[in-house]
Amino acid sequence: MPSAPAHAPSPTTPAPLDAAGSVELAVVERSGFIESRHIGAAVVVDADGRVLRAVGEARALVFPxxxxxxxxxxxxxxxGARFTDEELVLGTASHCGSPAHLAVVEGMLAADxxxxxxLQCPAQWPLGARERAARQAAGLGPARITMNCSGKHAAFLRASDALGADAEHYLDAEHPLQRRIVETIEEWTGEPVAHSGLDGCGAPLHATSLVGLARAIARIAAGADAHAARLMAAVQAAPWAIDGPGRANTEAIERLxxxxxxxxxGLVVIGTPSxxxxxxxxxxGSMRATTPVALALLVAEGLVDPAAASEVVAAGREPVLGGETVVGGLRVTAV
Structure with missing residues (x-):
């Protein structure tokens, strides 16, 4: 059982994002009537952390x-751990659990x-609906390797070996790798870690503001140092591995x-090479509006091609149906 990180909020720590700090980001319409509204916050920044556009309280804390x-x-x-492109992307992935994803993770583990x-992530069904159905049809149940974070955990194990650290306790908050992760978060977000907990996969999780999170992703996407450049090259070489063919992240990487x-x-980040x-x-916590809102904000700032962004949104669109007729859909209102 991993130990919980020790960080707890202080009286001067920014508060978590709440309804008062949120604005309407998108609506879902049915037959000309607004049926649902998604509220939240979002921010667009450059690699220096300069805010170009903010909607809602973008400096409030979120668990990223x-x-x-x-x-x-x-x-x-x-x-100093070494990875192939596919292995590195699986270490960054929330994979859908396809046979190709599982083969890479199994290969990483076997090589070590x-x-x-x-793996110390929990046993879960694959993230992808088709992958889950295929596993059920084969008479198989949830497994650690089909959990969407299994690649990250395999990478954590390899990194523990590179540090000469006890791999059996790689999720403990005081493990050398987890301490290094906190230092890296603070360096790249430009913010101190003020509150920590445990993620769904069992790894330590550290709160950031949306501004700090976006700043880190902007710097990584720009290849701000050798490790960031290596990661970006791997993602561009194997975009299927970070999510799955036809899925939102992979579509955005391939098209944009x-x-x-x-x-x-209810979170998404998108960083541009600029x-x-x-x-x-x-x-x-809904995922339905995340990618459409993110891309609309990038388009509004002239940072991605509008036609390609529309293709990404269309690929993941969930139409509102009345019987077999499309009678509505999601509309971004943040811009």
Whole structure:
């Protein structure tokens, strides 16, 4: 059982994002009637952290969940651990659990003299609906390796080896790798870690503001140092590995040449090679509006091609149906 990080909020720590700090980001319309509204906050920054556009309270704290994986990957690279492109992207991924994803993770573990029993993420069904259905049809259940963070955990194990640290306790908050991750988060976000907890995969999780999170992603996307450049090259070489063919992050990377990463509970970050990034948090945790809002904000700032952005949104669009007729859909209102 991993130990919980010791950081706790102080009286001067920014508060978590709440309804008062949120604004409407998008609506869902049915037959000309607004049926649902998504509220939250978002920000577009450059690599210096200069805010180009903010909606809602972008300096409030959020748990960044898997949008923090690119920063964690920098810490892993900083240990001297070596990876192929596909392995590095799986270390950054929230993968859908396809056979191709599982093969890379199994290969990482085998190369290090391990198997899936060494993973300390929980046993879960694959993130992808098709992948879950295929596993059920084969009479198989949830597994550690099909959990969407299994690649990150395999990378953590390899990084522990590179540090000469106890790999059995790689999730403990005081483990040398986890301490290195905190230092990397503070360096790249430009913010002190003020509150920590545990992520769904069991790893330590550290709160950031949306501004700090976007700043880190902007710097990574611009290849601000050798590790960031290495990560970006890997993501561009193997975009399928970070999510899955036809899925939101992979579509954005392939069509726009960006770094895109979702996070549970309504989060997404997208960074451009020009050194700009957007971070979005939908307050109620829904993922439906995240990528459309993020891309609309980047388009509004002239940072991505509008036609290509529209293609990404269309690829993931969930139409509102009345029987077999499309009677509505999601509309971004943040811009």
């Amino acid at each position: 969940r898997s949008t923090l994986k690119p920063v964690q990957a920098l810490a892993v690279l900083g240990t 003299g391990r198997d899936a029993s060494a 040449g960006v770094l895109a990463k979702i996070g549970a509970e 050194g700009h990034a957007v971070a979005v948090k939908v307050l109620d």
